[in-house]
Amino acid sequence: MQRFRLEPLEDNLFRGLSEANGQSSIFGGLVAGQALLAASMTVPEDRPVHSLHAYFLRPGDIRQPVVYDVDRIRDGKSFTTRRVNAIQHGRPIFSLSTSFQVEEEGSRHQTPMPDVPAPEDLESDESARLRVADRIPEQFRAAFLRERPVEFRPVTPRDVFAPESREPLKQFWFRVPDPIEADRMTHKALLTYCSDFGFMGTAMQPHGMTFWQSNVQCASLDHAMWFYDDLRVDDWLLYHCESPGAAGARGLTFGAIYRRDGTLVASVAQEGLMRLRPGEDPV
Template sequence: MTSEKGHASMQALMRVLDLEVLEQNLFRGISPDAGWQRVFGGQVIGQALMAACKTVDVDRHPHSLHGYFMRPGDPSIPIIYEVDRIRDGRSFTTRRIVAIQHGKAIFSMSCSFHVTEEDVFEHHSAMPDVPPPEDLADESDMKATFMQVAPEPIRKYWERERPLELRPTSFDHYTSDQPQPAEQHVWLRSTAPVPEPFADDPRVHAAILAYASDMTLLDTALFPHGLSIFSRAIQAASLDHSMWFHRPFRIEDWLLYAQDAPSSHAARGFARGAIYNRAGDLVASTAQEGLIRPNKPKP
């Protein structure tokens, strides 16, 4: 059953994603008061996608996005999103979005939209065989057991109220400094239904999934090195992010985020993800390269 805190968290997320219209092709977004030193990358991706959606006909849904992070975002001030209407074709629509703070670009993204086409070629890869979310520890179980022995940064992250519930199939990489395989499987869903008037807008569900897709992806590239994104020994940041939306889905329903990281080299980790619904249909794919380097000791 959805809790009042779950509803409140989802309402707060929609206040972040539902941008203010300043002028044609110009929008303003806010950041949540989460005590972070920089803006969460998934927030900027989701807001940029929502900005693009506001300039596209409702019968066209996003099918791909490709973004680059250029500067850390400042959570204390709004972010301005400028949308360039590159092309409006018969089947596809293309937009370019730039996120601006302090007069400089912090993020840029290209996004393509497509009208739905039926009776075409159909196939997808099989979903990994993993335990269902009901067989995994929920957040109350984690707070009662795992969180008691988790390192402080991990405990603070998991204890914070969030609009999305995550259920990893394993916590080994968070509790051990031993190298782990460069893969992970995480079930995710929203903590409450998407509120009105956004509940049945598939583009809003896509924006929320884009927001969520940045949460655990880069972490996978650190597992072979006995580290996690929470380690104080490293500097980590998203450099780019790509996403493809293949099939309809709802963010309130459990989705499996299967991730792997085939390469880390030259202070960059590369990770990719496949997102499946409960029926085993591939609904989205992701890819990301991020900065991962040891922190330099202070002189």
């Protein structure tokens, strides 16, 4: 993917292209993935990323590229730490801290992958969207029907224009449909990008809220990931998402991402803004 080829500008400075995702600002997952990739470009290849913690600070301008300023905080014997600020118009829009570790063997356990239908047995999100095209309000139509770089197959589809209240649990398969010839670090940066798609919507489900309601204001506030194993984003991955709670117009969601063979490859956590504007028409 072109958006994951960063341009080196100077020592510790990199530039990435912007992208809209049917929104007026840059998709947060893109900035997170690019920031992780920028950090990795200052780290030896034999130290894969094992965690990241980030805050979304300001909306990104889709008309301008993003500059990534990498701070080489520490290079230890086993761990390497980097801090990255994503900058537009002279101000940080995103801040990330990430850690890399020399590969080593150790004890291992994981929560088993949930028993869900295979992706081939589920309808694609794109097909479902086309089926309801005539019901899409005019103000949402272009964004709702735009082609997406990631393919999704939800285990339990939801009608986003007539959302019922349901438990804060979401499961879906996802992949980038086109083959990606890239190193494992780029695949992990792309996983970071993918991990932000629809994730915080899990916390909105008990309240009958969706991103497509005009009286709902949503935004990712922070994002954290832990990586356990190699993966390919051009092969099917299962995203299991659960929200333990919401309060103060914020919802928290935890996620687990599995390879098709049942191996847990990453854990995710995110808190997002889910503000309901009183008195406004939900459509």
